[in-house]
Amino acid sequence: MKARARTVHTYLDCIPCFFRQALRALRLAGADEALQGEILLEFSRRLGNFTPADPPPALGRELYALIRERVGKDPYREIKRQANREALALYPELKERIARSGDPLRAAVGFAIAANIIDYGAGTEHDLNAELERALRAGFGTFEYDAFREALGRAGSVLYLADNAGEIVFDRLLVEEILALGDHDLTLAVRGAAVINDATRDDARQAGLEEVCRVIDNGDDSPGTMLERCSDELRRRFADADLVVSKGQGNLESLWGARQAGLFFLFKVKCAAVERNLGLDRGETVLLRNPPPA
């Protein structure tokens, strides 16, 4: 096994990436060039208050909160609606394929991770289909499925931390599979405010999740789960859950190494920060158990 850091800190390559993301979001939101420049330079000044020990979602929160505050609209609103619609169109076929599969839980886990490539609303439709096909075949990288299945078998309460819009429809497939396996008390948590293309209550509603399980928001606007910023309810459910399913890089970056023995991370490796901190390969489809306390 490759060496894994105890925390996922902000890799220096994240910094140019945040500026690229900022420009993309500002252009999507239709901000004029003068406002784009002002916000980039203001973010640049604020960046000076962070250190590389802060996880990337802390910087992401600062950036997107600044954009929201100064531009006054959610740049990703339409992209998220579209991602939900497209994913819902795939739902019936995937539901059936899961049902027909030799190991429906494994198929649902594979689809849910594959859908984590829906990120930043990039035109990922074709990639998504290819990802889903790959997910049905066995080809995963780091995939601690047996441990996950065993932990789920023993679990009473489950907390499911969603990541992106669109992807959340595939989370519903996995949530339904988990609920079909036993009498789990399952809560799905989304972000407390619109940040990048992350799923909020609106997206959970659009994905039909409110009819399937308890849906809460985490009370915070970070693109991840920064526990110290989350609501009391989220923190309590996180501490008490027998199993926590953490989807995506943002949740991973903010929760890796947290005190939760039943925490599993399901994500695609999308950038150097995760690659280098955790010794994983870019593009890898990963199901990884939280490391035991040092």
Place this chain on the structure above:
Amino acid sequence: MKARARTVHTYLDCIPCFFRQALRALRLAGADEALQGEILLEFSRRLGNFTPADPPPALGRELYALIRERVGKDPYREIKRQANREALALYPELKERIARSGDPLRAAVGFAIAANIIDYGAGTEHDLNAELERALRAGFGTFEYDAFREALGRAGSVLYLADNAGEIVFDRLLVEEILALGDHDLTLAVRGAAVINDATRDDARQAGLEEVCRVIDNGDDSPGTMLERCSDELRRRFADADLVVSKGQGNLESLWGARQAGLFFLFKVKCAAVERNLGLDRGETVLLRNPPPA
């Protein structure tokens, strides 16, 4: 003709690019990760003092001066030496091809612009050869060669503003061709200090230019020609020259629209700032006359 801005300001896409450049230079210099982080965040704070109206070389100067001051060495020293050596190995063959060409000045101009792809010390050797072949064929984009040739025919004094190491050997080919055409008083100017892979007095010496023409440095450490920061001699020669040959994007970005009727820009279009400000295409090989005063 496409619309051209009156000045080349810092395009917002330059900002992520500067952070990428910073990381690259810091890693080349062997700075440890902690120092890399400190310098990136310090640059981020300083960036807040600039506005998009500043030309990119102003920000570049700030960044590379900070790296020089904190790391205490020139990250590009070896890369520059290597680029000079490789270019010198090509010199005899190109000299002969120019001599055999139907229009030697045109061939020398083409090679000199093609060599402007030697930038940031990226492994451009193969691209360089392809560029040189393209340069011998006629396929230029915006290429005001007739105006250039005519201006040169009338010029007594010529100021040649060099750009990068390696490339400066190809500048020597053009300088020699210019001197062969008539009794020009030609001065070649390099940067006043090491910044990125820009040519300094050392590089001019390595390229053998000191035996060919007068070589001065411009007294400044910007990766361009920021006149207000340059030596009195450079400013005087710039104002008095009948013809100014400006090589590369850095000189273009700092001099476009300057009060100099005999100013010609020779460069490859390498990024969005120049592309969008001047309405040119990425990759274009350009010989462009300075616009007349508004």
